[in-house]
Amino acid sequence: MLVELAIGDAYGAGFEYAPTEFLLANNTARGYVQHPTHLGVRPGAYTDDTQMTIAVAELLVFGEPWTAQRLAENFVRAFHRDPREGYASGFHRLLGEVSDGAELLRRIRPDSDKSGAAMRSGPIGLLPELAEVLRHAEVQARVTHDTPAGVASAQAAALAVHYCHFDLGPVAEIGAWITRHVPGDWSVPWRGKVGSKGAMSVRAALTALAANTGLTELLRACVAFTGDVDTVATIALAAASRSAQYAHDLPSELVHGLEDGDYGRNYLAQLDKQLLP
Known part of the structure; x- marks a missing residue:
């Protein structure tokens, strides 16, 4: 799972908010491309989406207490051991300035409804109990995105993995199933460019999931939306x-x-082997 999501992130990073004509010419899935303006992210490199997902996955694997303190500590540790581009500029600067999770929690303003909490929720969906998936996704979301929309998008992203991992029904019906458990119109197909809001990225991802049957065509469909396509x-x-x-x-x-x-x-x-023994 982690390898595949990192491929999605790295491939999408070449097209994030890129001009439509560039996307139409290069969205072939035959290799990674250099973004026309984000020259600091080389082809094949993943971004903050994957790095923060690694921090979440490590906490699950190591069985440490699932608390805001431990999550914040992991976010800071993952960034400092492997600094990289892709974060929102303010959060990137904050991660570089803080020394531990406690300082991050003291200084952050977790009032965002953007996609940061949703993009890193995938591994949580591997938990066997639906209630635990919802709880874990909420706790990790509130570290940085303590808003109803931020929490809901993180829960919906985690439930997408849960639905697929436990084969709970046809993938074409994934949005309707999530709507029964998380507030939001997750079954309404997304159309057009994807903006920065978490609900936008999740709805676009669910729309592409429901309409495709192979990872390659899914990847191309995610990028075809334009906008924040690496998160999708x-x-x-x-x-x-x-x-x-x-x-x-x-x-x-x-x-x-x-x-x-x-x-x-x-x-x-x-x-991945530790997450999926």
Whole structure:
């Protein structure tokens, strides 16, 4: 799961808010592309979506207390050991300034309804009990996105993975099922450009999930929305990678082209094995 969502993030990063003509010419899924203006993110490198997901996954694997303090500590640790681009500028600066989770919690203003809490929720969906998925997603969301919309989008993203992992029904009906458990119109198809709000990214991801049957076509569909497409692809591939109804057909160019430093492809694969024994 982590490898696939990182591929979605890294591939989508080449197209995030890029001009439509650039997207139409390059959204082939045959390899990573250099973003026309975000030159600090090289092709095949993942962004904050994956880095923060790693922090969540590590806390699940290590069995540490699921508290705002521990989550904040993991977010700070993941950033400082492997600083990278992709974060919102203010949050990037704050992570660079704080030394631990306690300081992050003291200084942050967690009043956002953007997509930061949703993009990192995927691993939570592997928990076996629906109530625990909702609780864990809420706790982690409130660290940075303590708003009704921020929490709901994080819960919906986690439930997308839960639905697919436990094969709870046809993927085409995933939005309707989530709507029964999380406030929001998750079954209404998304149309057009995806903005920065968490609900936008999740609804776009659910729309693409319901309409496709293979990871490659799903990835291209996520990017085709335009806008914040790396987050859409991260959320969608996290869920689809756990579905037996999906063809796991990502091109080798994307798999082997994903960054493989200390916390790259091999680290993600090992963490996946611990998440999915």
